Amino acid sequence: MVERLFSRDVQLRWVGPQLTRRVKRHNAVPLGFADGYPYLLTNEASLRDLQQRCPAGVQMEQFRPNLVVSGVAAWRKIAGKCFALRCDF
Numbered sequence: 001m002v003e004r005l006f007s008r009d010v011q012l013r014w015v016g017p018q019l020t021r022r023v024k025r026h027n028a029v030p031l032g033f034a035d036g037y038p039y040l041l042t043n044e045a046s047l048r049d050l051q052q053r054c055p056a057g058v059q060m061e062q063f064r065p066n067l068v069v070s071g072v073a074a075w076r077k078i079a080g081k082c083f084a085l086r087c088d089f
Contacts, residue, residue, distance in 0.1 A: 005053060005054070006053055007053070008035045017073055021085070029079060039066055039067055040063065040065045040066055040067065041065065041068075041069060042060065042063050042065035042067070042068050042069070043068075043069045043070075043072050043074065043075075043076070043078070044060075044068060044069065044070045045072060045074040045076075046074045046075050047060055047063075047072075048074065049074040049075065067085075069083075
């Protein structure tokens with residue numbers, strides 16, 4: 001049913017009753033939705049595509065990116081590419 005909404009294979013996952021997880025090296029520190037890597041790269045075109053498919057309002061901030069790419073086709077794999085960064089503060 002969810003696949004029809006997105007027109008592709010997707011998975012809906014339940015995180016369980018506790019919204020925290022632990023990292024082996026710092027087991028005493030609870031984490032919530034911690035990222036596995038120091039950078040989260042998102043794509044503006046992919047967000048626009050998702051906004052058209054999803055009836056709920058989806059905003060970029062919900063993905064908590066620290067790098068946002070523009071000028072790339074939606075859902076294009078960009079891993080391993082070289083980037084020039086421009087900072088707009």
